[in-house]
Amino acid sequence: MPQNIAKPQDTLDRLTLSLDSGAFVDVQRMLNGMPPADIAHMLESSPPKFRNILWKLIDVDLEGEVLGELPDDLQSHFLSRMDAAEVATITEGLEDDDIADILQQLPDRITWEVLNSMDHQDRARLEQVMLYPDDVAGGLMNTDTITIRARLTLDVVMRYLRRHEDLPPMTDNLIVVNRSDQFIGLLPLRTLLVSDPSTTVREMMITDIDPIPVDTPDDEVARLFERNDWVSAPVVDESGRLLGRITIDDVVDVIREDADHSFMSMAGLDEEEDTFAPVARAAPKRAIWLGINLITAFIAAAAINMFQDTIDKVVALAVLMPIVASMGGVAGTQTLTVLVRGIAMGQVVRNNQNWLLVREVIIGVINGVVWAAVVAVAASLWFDDWNIALIIGAAMVINLVTAAFTGAALPLLLTRFKIDPALAGGVILTTVTDVVGFVSFLGLATMFYA
Amino acid sequence: MPQNIAKPQDTLDRLTLSLDSGAFVDVQRMLNGMPPADIAHMLESSPPKFRNILWKLIDVDLEGEVLGELPDDLQSHFLSRMDAAEVATITEGLEDDDIADILQQLPDRITWEVLNSMDHQDRARLEQVMLYPDDVAGGLMNTDTITIRARLTLDVVMRYLRRHEDLPPMTDNLIVVNRSDQFIGLLPLRTLLVSDPSTTVREMMITDIDPIPVDTPDDEVARLFERNDWVSAPVVDESGRLLGRITIDDVVDVIREDADHSFMSMAGLDEEEDTFAPVARAAPKRAIWLGINLITAFIAAAAINMFQDTIDKVVALAVLMPIVASMGGVAGTQTLTVLVRGIAMGQVVRNNQNWLLVREVIIGVINGVVWAAVVAVAASLWFDDWNIALIIGAAMVINLVTAAFTGAALPLLLTRFKIDPALAGGVILTTVTDVVGFVSFLGLATMFYA
Numbered sequence: 001m002p003q004n005i006a007k008p009q010d011t012l013d014r015l016t017l018s019l020d021s022g023a024f025v026d027v028q029r030m031l032n033g034m035p036p037a038d039i040a041h042m043l044e045s046s047p048p049k050f051r052n053i054l055w056k057l058i059d060v061d062l063e064g065e066v067l068g069e070l071p072d073d074l075q076s077h078f079l080s081r082m083d084a085a086e087v088a089t090i091t092e093g094l095e096d097d098d099i100a101d102i103l104q105q106l107p108d109r110i111t112w113e114v115l116n117s118m119d120h121q122d123r124a125r126l127e128q129v130m131l132y133p134d135d136v137a138g139g140l141m142n143t144d145t146i147t148i149r150a151r152l153t154l155d156v157v158m159r160y161l162r163r164h165e166d167l168p169p170m171t172d173n174l175i176v177v178n179r180s181d182q183f184i185g186l187l188p189l190r191t192l193l194v195s196d197p198s199t200t201v202r203e204m205m206i207t208d209i210d211p212i213p214v215d216t217p218d219d220e221v222a223r224l225f226e227r228n229d230w231v232s233a234p235v236v237d238e239s240g241r242l243l244g245r246i247t248i249d250d251v252v253d254v255i256r257e258d259a260d261h262s263f264m265s266m267a268g269l270d271e272e273e274d275t276f277a278p279v280a281r282a283a284p285k286r287a288i289w290l291g292i293n294l295i296t297a298f299i300a301a302a303a304i305n306m307f308q309d310t311i312d313k314v315v316a317l318a319v320l321m322p323i324v325a326s327m328g329g330v331a332g333t334q335t336l337t338v339l340v341r342g343i344a345m346g347q348v349v350r351n352n353q354n355w356l357l358v359r360e361v362i363i364g365v366i367n368g369v370v371w372a373a374v375v376a377v378a379a380s381l382w383f384d385d386w387n388i389a390l391i392i393g394a395a396m397v398i399n400l401v402t403a404a405f406t407g408a409a410l411p412l413l414l415t416r417f418k419i420d421p422a423l424a425g426g427v428i429l430t431t432v433t434d435v436v437g438f439v440s441f442l443g444l445a446t447m448f449y450a
Numbered sequence: 451m452p453q454n455i456a457k458p459q460d461t462l463d464r465l466t467l468s469l470d471s472g473a474f475v476d477v478q479r480m481l482n483g484m485p486p487a488d489i490a491h492m493l494e495s496s497p498p499k500f501r502n503i504l505w506k507l508i509d510v511d512l513e514g515e516v517l518g519e520l521p522d523d524l525q526s527h528f529l530s531r532m533d534a535a536e537v538a539t540i541t542e543g544l545e546d547d548d549i550a551d552i553l554q555q556l557p558d559r560i561t562w563e564v565l566n567s568m569d570h571q572d573r574a575r576l577e578q579v580m581l582y583p584d585d586v587a588g589g590l591m592n593t594d595t596i597t598i599r600a601r602l603t604l605d606v607v608m609r610y611l612r613r614h615e616d617l618p619p620m621t622d623n624l625i626v627v628n629r630s631d632q633f634i635g636l637l638p639l640r641t642l643l644v645s646d647p648s649t650t651v652r653e654m655m656i657t658d659i660d661p662i663p664v665d666t667p668d669d670e671v672a673r674l675f676e677r678n679d680w681v682s683a684p685v686v687d688e689s690g691r692l693l694g695r696i697t698i699d700d701v702v703d704v705i706r707e708d709a710d711h712s713f714m715s716m717a718g719l720d721e722e723e724d725t726f727a728p729v730a731r732a733a734p735k736r737a738i739w740l741g742i743n744l745i746t747a748f749i750a751a752a753a754i755n756m757f758q759d760t761i762d763k764v765v766a767l768a769v770l771m772p773i774v775a776s777m778g779g780v781a782g783t784q785t786l787t788v789l790v791r792g793i794a795m796g797q798v799v800r801n802n803q804n805w806l807l808v809r810e811v812i813i814g815v816i817n818g819v820v821w822a823a824v825v826a827v828a829a830s831l832w833f834d835d836w837n838i839a840l841i842i843g844a845a846m847v848i849n850l851v852t853a854a855f856t857g858a859a860l861p862l863l864l865t866r867f868k869i870d871p872a873l874a875g876g877v878i879l880t881t882v883t884d885v886v887g888f889v890s891f892l893g894l895a896t897m898f899y900a
Contacts, residue, residue, distance in 0.1 A: 041796070165644065289784065349462045
């Protein structure tokens with residue numbers, strides 16, 4: 001039977017329309033028939049007033065899973081209205097890393113109450129995960145591992161599995177541990193299913209996969225998953241003891257956020273920026289970025305200010321000067337973007353940095369000369385003045401080469417000082433290209449026309 | 451045993467150093483001890499001349515898998531030196547979608563020869579995958595499905611599986627089909643392992659998961675995987691017949707490229723941009739983007755040109771005018787960035803667009819007024835002129851509100867006309883904020899000082 005997938009956008013559109021017209025019963029029926037991740041998407045894609053209405057329409061037994069799929073600030077928003085008992089109820093049955101994320105948003109007192117309301121085993125498992133910040137392997141892991149011993153035969157393992165009601169989601173391997181609970185290997189379900197039941201785990205297990213140390217940064221974890229095509233991977237402490245496992249669904253979130261990070265940072269925004277944040281929350285965040293850029297704009301203005309007399313003599317300079325600055329900004333941003341992504345993907349290291357730097361400068365020289373020629377011809381035709389053509393051409397070459405060098409060297413330098421090049425790089429770069437653009441153009445003009 | 455994960459960057463650094471010093475034997479040993487994805491990463495992270503050396507050092511039996519992990523332009527680079535027999539040899543054992551990708555890069559004649567050298571069954575499977583472009587479900591799928599019939603007991607299924615040497619990677623479900631090969635459900639391995647062997651597939655299979663239609667766009671496929679936490683999913687044709695399955699590793703690549711797309715497009719770059727492309731390939735690509743931006747820079751210059759007389763009278767205007775334009779550009783880029791991401795994540799639809807537009811304009815007014823006041827005070831102190839303070843303040847408000855409106859409306863409009871807002875949005879936006887910034891500031895000044 002052919003399946004017609006309703007595009008999520010269409011569903012979202014219909015839902016918003018029903019909300020708008022107050023048809024809450026329809027909304028409720030639509031909403032509670034969706035997978036929790038889709039409900040979370042609807043909440044994320046709605047203006048603030050609708051979010052609160054939607055939340056009230058969600059079935060209580062879905063609330064926990066929906067909450068687990070929401071970004072941190074929306075979790076906090078809904079959690080702030082709940083007491084400990086409610087939190088305990090809705091988090092029941094969630095995965096450890098999701099519960100830990102949720103509890104970490106709550107005031108300590110409520111976290112404490114929720115933990116106290118759990119049974120001993122659940123609490124111990126959760127406290128384990130909550131020991132680690134959410135940007136390392138320990139914060140991404142779940143403790144729902146199925147472990148077996150190496151000396152068992154596959155037949156015994158099969159009978160052991162059949163005693164379970166269900167296996168945890170995304171179980172692709174059973175984890176083989178020794179009697180001190182230390183990781184020694186993996187038995188893929190695939191292997192279990194095709195092998196002779198009388199062989200032992202030890203004979204069939206894989207031992208060439210390294211478990212993930214608990215303090216591995218999340219972007220490193222993501223890279224390991226991507227490179228090795230893992231579905232899940234075991235997490236161990238410094239003594240090799242098994243602590244839990246990370247599954248690909250949590251890694252996909254890390255990959256998505258890492259990739260968004262560079263894009264959002266270039267505009268001074270957070271990678272978890274709420275698209276539908278209310279004015280009161282969005283405006284102040286944006287204002288800070290505008291303030292920082294205002295400082296750089298005043299620095300550029302100060303550069304122009306030095307050449308008031310020259311502009312007074314040849315007013316055409318004021319007309320053409322933004323061209324030099326803006327072309328430098330665009331060229332520099334291209335270089336910066338290539339470098340920021342290369343660094344984020346772990347492609348740029350000490351021994352290939354110089355090659356990149358040299359290549360960018362060569363590109364800067366080539367494109368500088370090409371476009372300087374075009375701009376020079378255009379300027380001379382426009383103002384019928386060959387002096388101005390020569391001046392703007394020379395300034396363009398200077399600025400495009402500077403832009404290439406700065407765009408390449410800056411992210412390398414910032415990274416060395418542990419400053420985020422995607423966030424700080426753009427502001428510093430445009431300050432440089434503005435100042436160099438104005439000073440080289442107006443400076444050369446001053447020498448000619450003085 | 452504690453594991454010391456060698457960071458890929460360290461390995462890359464050592465490898466580059468050995469290459470530099472000509473210690474090829476060391477390089478060869480290091481290289482061929484790595485997983486194919488890591489070797490591909492090393493190739494991607496090396497300047498062109500080293501890439502060719504590295505490629506020659508890779509063991510022949512690893513070449514196929516390494517090739518499968520490379521981006522398209524690097525695949526083409528290495529494939530262009532092979533004949534059909536070599537291609538046939540190295541692609542043996544690769545997954546269908548990877549082979550299809552590789553074959554699609556080759557001249558038709560060679561593709562034909564490679565297909566002819568395969569056995570009938572392999573060729574039929576491949577031709578199936580090659581029917582579809584690589585940005586829809588059909589191009590992402592593999593045909594290595596394990597199918598079972600609903601009437602079997604789990605015990606029979608187990609015995610059937612044990613007849614296999616191995617199951618395909620990332621097999622988390624067996625696919626249940628009817629006698630016309632139409633999809634009717636999934637039997638998770640998890641369920642198979644915990645259930646009573648005497649029950650039938652029909653009793654235990656899941657039927658509430660919709661298979662993916664073969665022409666579903668790849669970003670939609672990625673969204674389905676993310677929302678539903680799938681590891682693999684079946685692909686069907688319009689009559690519901692099973693064609694293959696998509697696995698999460700291929701979806702992760704789509705997610706990574708989609709997220710990179712917005713970031714790279716804003717600088718006029720391709721999301722598959724080769725960080726280490728040689729000058730001859732990188733320079734022309736960059737030049738085109740600079741040329742497009744030059745046109746917008748000339749438009750801004752023409753706007754200033756209308757006010758030559760006013761600037762001639764009050765040269766301070768030339769000093770301050772870039773501030774108005776640049777603050778508009780920054781504010782507009784913030785709005786554009788939020789909208790571009792919201793659209794890419796499928797959060798923005800017809801019924802919530804207006805709310806976003808209104809919110810952005812309100813933020814524009816608030817931040818416009820706040821920073822206009824700051825700039826006005828700063829300008830009046832600098833030039834000791836309250837007229838100029840009022841003029842720049844008013845121009846700032848006008849430009850920041852325009853920036854907010856344009857930044858929000860533009861991507862909505864461009865998307866409607868199927869133009870990529872991440873690519874075209876930035877250029878159009880800065881043209882608008884430059885022109886409106888210069889015209890409002892110099893225009894108001896002309897009224898005052900005329």
